[in-house]
Amino acid sequence: MSLTPKLGERGRFAKVSFKEWKKGESNTMKTQEIELRDLDSKKFIERKIEDISSAVGDGLAINALSGGVDSSVVTMLAHKALGSKLKSYFIDTGLMRQDEPEQIVSWFKELGVPVEIFDAQKEFFDALEGLTDPEEKREAITQTFYKDVFGRLVKESGAKHLLQGTNYTDIEETVAGVKRQHNILEQLGVDTQEQFGYKVIEPLIELRKPAIREIGRLTGLQEELYQRPPFPGPALAARVIGEITPERVELVRRATVIVEEELCDSGAFQYLAVLHEDRVTGMRDGKRDFGFQIEVRCWDSEDAVTGSPTRLSYDTLEKLADRITNEVGGVVSVTYNITKKPPSTIEVI
Numbered sequence: 001m002s003l004t005p006k007l008g009e010r011g012r013f014a015k016v017s018f019k020e021w022k023k024g025e026s027n028t029m030k031t032q033e034i035e036l037r038d039l040d041s042k043k044f045i046e047r048k049i050e051d052i053s054s055a056v057g058d059g060l061a062i063n064a065l066s067g068g069v070d071s072s073v074v075t076m077l078a079h080k081a082l083g084s085k086l087k088s089y090f091i092d093t094g095l096m097r098q099d100e101p102e103q104i105v106s107w108f109k110e111l112g113v114p115v116e117i118f119d120a121q122k123e124f125f126d127a128l129e130g131l132t133d134p135e136e137k138r139e140a141i142t143q144t145f146y147k148d149v150f151g152r153l154v155k156e157s158g159a160k161h162l163l164q165g166t167n168y169t170d171i172e173e174t175v176a177g178v179k180r181q182h183n184i185l186e187q188l189g190v191d192t193q194e195q196f197g198y199k200v201i202e203p204l205i206e207l208r209k210p211a212i213r214e215i216g217r218l219t220g221l222q223e224e225l226y227q228r229p230p231f232p233g234p235a236l237a238a239r240v241i242g243e244i245t246p247e248r249v250e251l252v253r254r255a256t257v258i259v260e261e262e263l264c265d266s267g268a269f270q271y272l273a274v275l276h277e278d279r280v281t282g283m284r285d286g287k288r289d290f291g292f293q294i295e296v297r298c299w300d301s302e303d304a305v306t307g308s309p310t311r312l313s314y315d316t317l318e319k320l321a322d323r324i325t326n327e328v329g330g331v332v333s334v335t336y337n338i339t340k341k342p343p344s345t346i347e348v349i
């Protein structure tokens, strides 16, 4: 018998079941995209500030900042619209990159936006324990974020709204049944007011990444922030095949530091390290070592809808393999993905 709980056994909140979603029965695409060429950035910013301000009124709003481009841009829009009526949280899920929580807080401090780190590591690892199926892992992360962590933060603060950086590609992939992106709720039939006690505001839902970067630039974000390579909401959990434990996340975190150092000047859209589930035989100090496998991915893409692996030089690949096997304990194999999206996807989970 499988130890992995089946979907439906974990107190699911979606009105649309996972099976219905996969069959496409809930798939409505109501949002209209605004393409970069049609975007009047100044007007867009003014309209969003007005929308956020009138939705929140005299109340308080909570903002989910992950430090990715999308949530950083939402933070700037919401800060302009709400000032002290906005409470921004960085949720430390235990799944983030090296030193990420402190780095994000310090970037936003420079912009005059206070951000509080909320430690939810135990909650996330408890929710992920024993899960190996990619969609079950995504579902567990979604529930922990929205029901447990934000549900509690909203209740304690008396806020009635949660702001987040959902973008057009996130909805499209979920609706098309490719992946259930962690931040998609309404399109899956989730009434957040009824189920979590708050409304969700998604100012960037009509835009894709290049347009979001442009809005970020105009709102005054630092270039390091609005030009950051995309990073998924489920964070390093999207890059661990098999069970997600603190030890396995730490392996992929250390490999990620190396991949980001080596590829940050590559001009690629996104680059990442993945930890495989299977171990393989290798050798170290003349002895057998049954070790871990890391896969490196590096993507050329415009908007994450399609992508091709960057043609990295062999020297770069060799350096990556040498550094990862020498610096990340227990890794005996490093591979490079050469498959396009589709049929591959950018993340492995």
Ligand code: XMP
Binding pocket: 170, 173, 178, 179, 180, 181, 182, 183, 230, 231, 232, 233, 234, 238, 270, 304, 341, 344, 345, 346, 347, 348
């Ligand atoms: P995939 O792996 O579907 O990823 O080709 C497309 C883009 O989306 C990012 N990604 C996510 N972003 N929540 C997010 O906010 C998610 O659940 C999620 N999953 C993938 C991914 O990094 C890539 O840029």
